[in-house]
Amino acid sequence: MTFQQLLFIGFAALVLGGGIAVVLLRNPLYGAFALITSFVGLSALYVMMGAQFIGAAQIVVYAGAIMMLFVFVIMLLNVRADEERPPRHRFLVWLAAPLALLLSAGLWLAVAGVQGDRAPSGEAGTVERVGKNLMTRYLLPFELTSVLILLAVVGALHLAKREKE
Amino acid sequence: MVPLSWYLILSAALFAIGAVGVFVKNNIISTLLCLELMLNAANLAFVAFSIFQGTIEGQLFVILVMAVAAAEAGVGLAIVIALFRNRETLDVDESSLLKL
Numbered sequence: 001m002t003f004q005q006l007l008f009i010g011f012a013a014l015v016l017g018g019g020i021a022v023v024l025l026r027n028p029l030y031g032a033f034a035l036i037t038s039f040v041g042l043s044a045l046y047v048m049m050g051a052q053f054i055g056a057a058q059i060v061v062y063a064g065a066i067m068m069l070f071v072f073v074i075m076l077l078n079v080r081a082d083e084e085r086p087p088r089h090r091f092l093v094w095l096a097a098p099l100a101l102l103l104s105a106g107l108w109l110a111v112a113g114v115q116g117d118r119a120p121s122g123e124a125g126t127v128e129r130v131g132k133n134l135m136t137r138y139l140l141p142f143e144l145t146s147v148l149i150l151l152a153v154v155g156a157l158h159l160a161k162r163e164k165e
Numbered sequence: 166m167v168p169l170s171w172y173l174i175l176s177a178a179l180f181a182i183g184a185v186g187v188f189v190k191n192n193i194i195s196t197l198l199c200l201e202l203m204l205n206a207a208n209l210a211f212v213a214f215s216i217f218q219g220t221i222e223g224q225l226f227v228i229l230v231m232a233v234a235a236a237e238a239g240v241g242l243a244i245v246i247a248l249f250r251n252r253e254t255l256d257v258d259e260s261s262l263l264k265l
Contacts, residue, residue, distance in 0.1 A: 008167045012175050019179055019202050023186040028194045035198050042205055045175075048167070049216045054208075054227050061231050066201070066238045073242045074194055077249050096188045100181050107177030114173060124216065125224045133221045134228070141225075145232040152236030159243035162250075 007048060014041030028079050032070045039063045050124030053131075172213035180206035193248070193255045197241050204234050 018038025022031045039062045046055035134142050183206060186199030208227045215223025245255065252260055 002166065004167055005171075008171060012171075015175065016178060016182070019182040022195070022198055022202060023182060023189060028192055028198065031195055031198050035201060038202070039205065042209060045172070045209070046212055049172075049212060051212050051216060051224055054212055054224055057228065057231060058208075061235065062201075062205070066235055069238050069242060070194065070198065073245060077246070077255070079192070079194060079255060093189050096185045099188060100185045103181045103184055104177060107180065108174070111170060111173040111177055114170060125212070125221065129221055130224055130228075134225060138222075138225050141229060145229055148236055149232060152239045156239040156243035159240065160246045 004048065008045070011041045011044045011048070014038070015045070029071065029074050032067055032074060035070075036063050036067050039067070046125075053125050053127045169213055169217045173210060176206045176210040176213070179203075179209065191256050191258055193245055193257050193260075194242075196257065197238070197245070201234060201238070204230060 015038050018034045018036075018041065021034035022038070025031045025034060039058055043055045043058040043063070046052075046058060180203050183199045183202035186202065187196055190196050190199060208230055211223040211227045211230070215221065215227075248260060249255060254260065
C-alpha cells in the first residue's frame with residue numbers, strides 16, 4: 001500500500017464520517033458543521049487527483065458560501081433539534097436501511113464494470129486549463145449559468161420578502 | 166497510485182448516505198443538507214472520470230453543478246424561510262398541504 005493510498009483512505013474516512021454524521025446528528029447546526037468537514041475531505045481528494053481548481057472552488061464556494069447560507073438560515077430561524085417522527089411516518093426510518101443496501105448494490109454493480117484503472121493522463125485540472133476551456137469552447141453554458149444565478153437571486157428575494165399587509 | 170474504482174466506490178457510498186438522509190430526516194433543512202451530500206457524490210464521480218480520461222469536460226460540469234447547487238440553496242432556503250413564517254414549523258410531515 002503506497003502513501004497515496006493511505007492518504008486516500010484517511011480523507012475518505014473524513015468524507016464518509018462527515019456524511020454519516022449529517023444523517024445521525026439531530027441538530028441541523030451540527031449537521032451543517034459535519035457537512036463542512038466532509039467538504040474539506042472532498043477538497044483534499046480533488047487536489048490529490050490533480051484537479052486543483054475544483055479543490056479550491058469546493059472550499060470557497062461550498063464550504064464558504066453555500067454552507068454559510070445554511071448556517072445563517074439555521075441561526076436566523078433558531079432551529080432546535082428534530083423531534084421524533086409521528087408514528088404514521090416512523091416506517092420511513094425502517095425503509096431507509098433496505099433502501100441504502102439496494103442503492104449501494106446497484107451503484108456497486110455499475111461501478112464494478114468500469115475499465116479505468118490506468119494511470120491518469122498528465123493533463124490535470126489546473127486553473128489555466130479549466131479557465132481556457134470555460135472561456136472559449138464552453139462559453140455558452142458558462143453564460144447560461146450566470147443567467148440561472150440571476151434568476152435564483154430574483155426568486156429567492158421574491159420568496160423570502162415579507163408580504164405587505 | 167489510487168485506482169479509479171476507489172473514487173467511484175466512495176462516490177457511491179456518499180450518494181447512498183445522502184439518499185438515506187433524505188428519507189430519514191424530517192427537518193427540511195437537514196433534508197437540504199443531505200441533498201448537498203448527494204450532489205457532491207456526483208461531483209466526485211465527475212472529477213474522477215475527468216482526470217482518469219484526461220478530458221476537461223467533467224470538471225467544467227462540476228463547476229456548473231456548483232452553480233446549480235448555489236442556486237438551489239438560495240431558493241430552497243428562501244422557501245424554508247417562507248414556510249417557517251407561515252407555519253412556525255420546519256417539519257416536513259407537518260407541512261404536507263400546498264394550501265395554507
